Amino acid sequence: MxxxxxxxxxxxxxxxxxxxxxxxxxxxxxxxxxxxxxxxxxxxxxxxxxxxxxxxxxxxxxxxxxxxxxxxxxxxxxxxxxxxxxxxxxxxxxxxxxxxxxxxxxxxxxxxxxxxxxxxxxxxxxxxxxxxxxxxxxxxxxxxxxxxxxxxxxxxxxxxxxxxxxxxxxxxxxxxxxxxxxxxxxxxxxxxxxxxxxxxxxxxxxxxxxxxxxxxRGSVGWTLSTTGNAAHSSQIFTEAVGYGAIFEMARILNDFREQLSDTPLLSFNPGIIAGGTRLTDTDASTLESFGKRNVVAQVATVKGGLRAASGQQLLETKAKMHKIVEQHLAQTDATLVFDEGYPPxxxxxxxxxxxxxxxxxxxxxxxxxxxxxxxxxxxxxxxxxxxxxxxxxxxxxxxxxxxxxxxxxxxxxxxxxxxxxxxxxxxxxxxxxx
CATH class of the missing domain: 3.40.630.10 (Zn peptidases)
Structure with a gap:
């Protein structure tokens, strides 16, 4: 060569x-x-x-x-x-x-x-x-x-x-x-x-x-899913019910924005979001949900994309995103999964x-x-x-x-x-x- x-x-x-x-x-x-x-x-x-x-x-x-x-x-x-x-x-x-x-x-x-x-x-x-x-x-x-x-x-x-x-x-x-x-x-x-x-x-x-x-830049898809306790909305923020899936989702996405948006040549985008009492993940481009205004959300999902300038930047960004996800609000949980993608x-x-x-x-x-x-x-x-x-x-x-x-x-x-x-x-x- x-x-x-x-x-x-x-x-x-x-x-x-x-x-x-x-x-x-x-x-x-x-x-x-x-x-x-x-x-x-x-x-x-x-x-x-x-x-x-x-x-x-x-x-x-x-x-x-x-x-x-x-x-x-x-x-x-x-x-x-x-x-x-x-x-x-x-x-x-x-x-x-x-x-x-x-x-x-x-x-x-x-x-x-x-x-x-x-x-x-x-x-x-x-x-x-x-x-x-x-x-x-x-x-x-x-x-x-x-x-x-x-x-x-x-x-x-x-x-x-x-x-x-x-x-x-x-x-x-x-x-x-x-x-x-x-x-x-x-x-x-x-x-x-x-x-x-x-x-x-x-x-x-x-x-x-x-x-x-x-x-x-390389390109990789990601899916973030959050869960909470379904309950009457009057009980949200209590010790028994906690914050619900949508507030947990909002916390994570905002922390992504605050901690990562200024990184040179890095971009990430939450392109599809849904949440409520029930949620169906139909395909890569479709989410369907059902919920009520007076019920604490039990599930929420976001699908997005991430672009990084190098393999090292991609690894570091994934690690930071996982760390943010792990800091749960009370009575909630969350998982972050990355798809196969294009290398930089x-x-x-x-x-x-x-x-x-x-x-x-x-x-x-x-x-x-x-x-x-x-x-x-x-x-x-x-x-x-x-x-x-x-x-x-x-x-x-x-x-x-x-x-x-x-x-x-x-x-x-x-x-x-x-x-x-x-x-x-x-x-x-x-x-x-x-």
Whole structure:
């Protein structure tokens, strides 16, 4: 694997000097991308017009098979990994290992096939708004990114450069709603991460083409349940009855806010709450309760999310939250349970160096400098399961736009050709640093 050392950085500097001698070759790459741009846009529209909401297993696989055919045509070894073991459609893995340059860096490209839009959603097809904007379900998150990575590889293949590369593409079918257990649903990602030296993610990040993601906060769900003594409300606060489940819940949530809300890059949110005499926990997004104004609440439940910048911050926060929960009001009890979640993608020197290489590519192509996204603005993504296994990783190289996860999802098509070009040149430059 490529180790990030001072000598490695020196090699990178020398490498850039050598690369500048190949500017005509890079211009040929750009020209090839521009020639196939209309074809790439047609593929984008075709895949956007196929509903692939996470639970629409057939739709997810249909999109996967379209990309499988494209990667087969480039000489990749492709495999559809069935997702029935983790209650999802599955993943597509495409691998190209060079015979002529076996020591070239192993580069992993990450995308996903699924969207947040269900099979019966009213938002189903792409709509051309003008010559710079296209609306469509999942067009930026992230079928645009899937097409960008493919188009870059097609251009490299056309110029005879793909043969010197080691590439593994993983297009997951459950990024928007991960299958369980995570050990199975993320196995393909993790195995590819262990194979790779470098990971590139093609999410749309914060929608700004002049930024990329070098760090992401981890995300984990939590459920807090409290209990108390049901009794006539006239007896609340007495020694025999105590404070009830809802006051215990209120104490805990307020202590969370007071003790944790100022922690840098940490956020936690109680998203769903219910309480009363009876409570039914229907599913991850539904709580149903019954109670009366004159009865002390016997049960209460909150479901929330927690985002942390590092594994250490996550562990420390969990410990503080458990400690707060244990300080019960009279005649109450409480339990706090954390779900499986996405690990943080921590900031590393390697990630920042990879961003610098990518930014220089952007500048050399006549575009702008690329700066890191504030981790506070970067949600969890599949690359989080990979980052700890590679030496260098960045995300946010996909199709830019606005309104992701809503019916106002619109792609900024001025970013389409730019990011295909930047990806192709980046892959070329990375492939020759050996």
């Amino acid at each position: 490529i180790k990030i050392t001072s000598s490695f950085l020196l090699v990178c500097c020398l490498f850039f000097t050598l690369v500048m001698a190949n500017v005509p070759l890079e211009k040929q790459l750009v020209a090839s991308i521009n020639q196939q741009l209309e074809q790439s846009q047609r593929l984008l529209i075709e895949t956007v017009n196929i509903n692939s909401g996470t639970q629409n297993f057939a739709g997810v696989k249909q999109v996967g098979m379209i990309f499988k055919q494209q990667y087969d045509a480039l000489g990749f070894t492709t495999q559809w990994l069935d997702g029935s073991a983790f209650a999802r459609s599955g993943h597509l893995v495409a691998t190209y290992e060079s015979n002529s340059s076996p020591s070239a860096p192993k580069i992993m490209l990450i995308g996903h096939l699924d969207t947040v839009f269900a099979k019966d959603d009213s938002f189903q097809v792409a709509t051309l708004l003008d010559n710079k904007r296209i609306a469509g379900p999942g067009i930026t998150d992230m079928k645009g990114g899937d097409v960008i990575m493919l188009a870059a590889l097609q251009a490299l293949h056309k110029q005879g450069l793909l043969s010197q590369m080691n590439i593994k593409v993983v297009l997951t079918g459950d990024e928007e709603s991960s299958g369980r257990p995570l050990a199975l649903s993320k196995q393909a990602l993790i195995e590819a991460g262990k194979w790779a030296d470098i990971a590139l993610g093609f999410e749309d990040a914060d929608g700004d083409i002049n930024t990329a993601v070098t760090a992401r 993608m921590q900031q590393t020197p390697g990630n920042l160096e990879l961003l610098n290489i990518y930014s220089q590519v952007s500048l050399d192509l006549g575009y702008n400098k690329v700066s890191p996204v504030n981790p506070r603005n970067a949600g969890a993504a599949d690359i989080s399961f990979v980052a700890e296994h590679v030496d260098m990783a960045i995300d946010g190289l996909g199709l830019m736009g606005t309104g992701g996860h809503t019916k106002d999802e619109v792609a900024d098509m001025t970013s389409f050709a730019q990011n295909i070009q930047k990806t192709a040149v980046l892959l070329y430059r990375l492939s020759v640093q050996q």
